[in-house]
Amino acid sequence: MTQFVSRWCWRKDLAAYRGLPERERAAFLVFLEWMENHRLRLKLKAGRESAKVFWT
Numbered sequence: 001m002t003q004f005v006s007r008w009c010w011r012k013d014l015a016a017y018r019g020l021p022e023r024e025r026a027a028f029l030v031f032l033e034w035m036e037n038h039r040l041r042l043k044l045k046a047g048r049e050s051a052k053v054f055w056t
Helices: 010-016 020-040 046-055
Strands: none
Touching: 010 020, 020 046
C-alpha cells in the first residue's frame, strides 16, 4: 500500500500572515522549507511527530 505524502504550501500561509516583517518572513520560509523537505524525504505525515523527528 502506498502512503500519500502531501506537501503544504508554506509560502501561501506566510504571504497571508501580516504579523511578520519581510525579513523575518524570509527566515521562517527558509526554516519551514528545510523542515518540510526533511519530512518528505523520510515520507512522514505532516504533524507534531514529524516535527519531533526533525528536531532529533
